[in-house]
Amino acid sequence: MSEWVYEIVRQGGYLGIMFLMALENIIPPVPSELIMGLGGIAVARGDMEFWPLLLCGTIGAALGNYVLFVVADRLGYERLRPFIERWGRWLTLEWRDVEIAGSFLRRHGHWVVFILRFMPMFRTVISIPAGLAHMGHVRFLLFTAAGAAIWNVVLILGGRWLGQTLAEAEQWLGWATLVVAVITIVFYVWRIVTWKPREE
Template sequence: MNEWVLRLIEGGGYWGVAFLMALENIFPPIPSELIMGVGGLAVARGRMDIVPLMIAGTVGATLGNYVLFLVADRLGYERLKPFVDRWGRWLTMDWGEVERASYFFRKHGGAVVFFMRFLPMFRTIVSIPAGLSHMSHVRFLLYTTAGAAIWNFVLVQIGRWAGKAFDEAEKYFGWATIVVAGAAILFYFWRVVTWKPTPS
């Protein structure tokens, strides 16, 4: 069994979960689906409690998104554009993508922040147009916290179900963590190497 994966989450405790969830929203070393899923598995094994796990995961996810929101809110379009132009390769995004996300945000309103929490590819980038449009900090935090809490609850329940339904769930979660984390890192470097800005 890949006991070490479960111990990685448990070893850091609830603070470790919060840190990983915050980091996942800036640079995803381990996807939130696996962080909270393994946390749910730990709950099923009686090694963690669901309430502090939910609090840690939700606070971490909200803080990670808030960092991006604050950067965009403070810099604004004029100062953020040169930053994206310069570091776009490492961010694997260009200004055209930021503008399209901003247009989508303005068209559909602040509730987009809530619904994007359920989409892995968009849950992070939506914080940027929200900041650029100077959305109310309170509204942003409420939408983000609500969306993150619901999604984290679903992930924890899946982990709990797997832990109760399968005796060797730890093994599968362990290998899934290794494979997905490795694939995420390789995909990031592939994006960096092959990335090209969108033609103006």
């Protein structure tokens, strides 16, 4: 997995990073940990600079989250509910979950968007309740970008450390990402097989 991502990073440069980070937040084909980690390795090798990498990765993450936010904001609760009720098993999501998340967001405000940026399972999903709650667009983008920037700094520094410490750092990072991906897929399949809405 790491080879083709690294090729996009190498050939696409900062714009490639921005594209992958945006795509990862809309349709997660590859985790941001690998994207920004490889970017950090590129920084260690002198192929990229820290600040432009951080800026492009953060912009990409914010834009990807903003797409989901706008979709939820435009659809609203009434039009989104039939979709979730029909495809809930495959989304492993119930309408009640959306209502709970929206209520939690309204009670605790924009800080939820900021804090959940550090949690791999929730940093993308929170965009949907935020859109349904009609959170201010500028506020959403600011707190999403702030949380993404801090997370990206950690990933870049980690990748840079790997690049300076291990000669074959991208292979190690690729294997680690593969293990995480397999665990995620197994967990998802288990959720589908054992899915039973609370209403039942």
